[in-house]
Amino acid sequence: MPSPESTVIRALLARGTTGWVSGADLAKKLSVSRVAVWQYFEKLRAAGFTLETRRARGYRLLAPPPHAHAGLIEAHLKIRPRDFTLTVLEETDSTNDEAARQLAAGRPAPFAIVARRQTKARGRLGRPWHAPQNGNLYVSFAFRPHLEPARMNPFTLWMGLNLCELIANATPLQPGLKWPNDLLLDGRKVGGLLTEARVDADQIRDLVFGLGLNLNSPASSWPAELAPRAVSLAELTGAPLDFNRLTAAVIGRILLAYQRFLDGDHVKTFADLWHRFDVLRGRDVAVLEGNRRHPGTVLGVDDDGALLLKDSAGRTQRFRAGEVTLEKPAA
Ligand code: BTN
Numbered sequence: 641m642p643s644p645e646s647t648v649i650r651a652l653l654a655r656g657t658t659g660w661v662s663g664a665d666l667a668k669k670l671s672v673s674r675v676a677v678w679q680y681f682e683k684l685r686a687a688g689f690t691l692e693t694r695r696a697r698g699y700r701l702l703a704p705p706p707h708a709h710a711g712l713i714e715a716h717l718k719i720r721p722r723d724f725t726l727t728v729l730e731e732t733d734s735t736n737d738e739a740a741r742q743l744a745a746g747r748p749a750p751f752a753i754v755a756r757r758q759t760k761a762r763g764r765l766g767r768p769w770h771a772p773q774n775g776n777l778y779v780s781f782a783f784r785p786h787l788e789p790a791r792m793n794p795f796t797l798w799m800g801l802n803l804c805e806l807i808a809n810a811t812p813l814q815p816g817l818k819w820p821n822d823l824l825l826d827g828r829k830v831g832g833l834l835t836e837a838r839v840d841a842d843q844i845r846d847l848v849f850g851l852g853l854n855l856n857s858p859a860s861s862w863p864a865e866l867a868p869r870a871v872s873l874a875e876l877t878g879a880p881l882d883f884n885r886l887t888a889a890v891i892g893r894i895l896l897a898y899q900r901f902l903d904g905d906h907v908k909t910f911a912d913l914w915h916r917f918d919v920l921r922g923r924d925v926a927v928l929e930g931n932r933r934h935p936g937t938v939l940g941v942d943d944d945g946a947l948l949l950k951d952s953a954g955r956t957q958r959f960r961a962g963e964v965t966l967e968k969p970a971a
Contacts, residue, residue: 705883732759
């Protein structure tokens with residue numbers, strides 16, 4: 641049975657920002673007093689919903705909260721596996737670490753953890769990820785896939801491609817994916833992906849997929865060293881996005897993409913999406929592998945998600961991991 645809060649939120653969403661929700665109707669539907677209904681709305685107001693109240697008409701949603709709200713994300717979720725659960729935290733060290741701790745403590749998967757801010761967020765290679773409360777999305781998904789580790793190789797790229805398609809559909813923007821885990825817009829980083837797995841002898845025990853997506857941070861909020869390289873969706877669309885609606889879309893898409901990956905249903909779409917969103921094909925790059933630098937021209941990726949590079953001798957080299965730097969701008 642839906643909770644009273646979710647019934648109230650769904651009623652508000654169904655009316656949009658112009659229609660009114662009648663307190664009397666809600667009281668009848670929930671079998672509670674009108675005072676109890678008023679208290680539900682007051683709770684939403686305290687949680688950041690901007691509401692208008694009029695005696696004869698009821699309640700109207702003027703603006704949703706600009707930050708993560710669990711009930712609102714749930715109400716926006718269109719598809720969800722029955723066993724999926726969501727937690728929204730005010731603050732945590734790293735949503736990836738929190739998800740790993742909860743997996744280790746036995747929380748049933750799949751679940752997702754969204755935090756409004758992180759104090760020790762990590763990127764690849766242990767680099768820090770800037771994660772104050774600035775309107776951006778920090779989320780980690782926890783799964784128990786029971787697959788051989790090698791099957792997971794293209795997982796992060798597959799997720800990145802799904803996110804690119806979601807952004808392309810939800811906004812007028814043209815995102816790209818820079819192997820292996822950078823979401824780019826306008827040549828700047830709009831998001832990063834971090835997959836971490838615990839592996840038993842021949843099976844993945846559990847897996848955490850973390851996403852930092854710059855939704856609404858203003859340009860002025862970046863520290864000086866990040867400002868030239870980072871961008872948010874709102875900076876480019878020119879208006880803030882509905883955080884909870886977009887977060888629900890991201891969660892729905894990731895859960896669907898995960899299921900397709902498990903079913904092996906991703907193979908054909910992978911190539912199509914890769915052609916559409918890959919930003920490196922044909923570019924002269926250098927792949928840094930530890931201290932070694934490998935210059936070459938990017939040919940693409942193989943089915944396993946490894947980067948294929950043609951070196952100066954015309955040989956194809958294959959990289960499972962590494963850091964890519966562009967040698968010169970695209971012609
Ligand atoms: C990268 O580009 O290097 C990956 C960045 C991943 C950042 C996200 S934010 C949510 C999750 N929690 C973390 O500590 N990291 C990931």
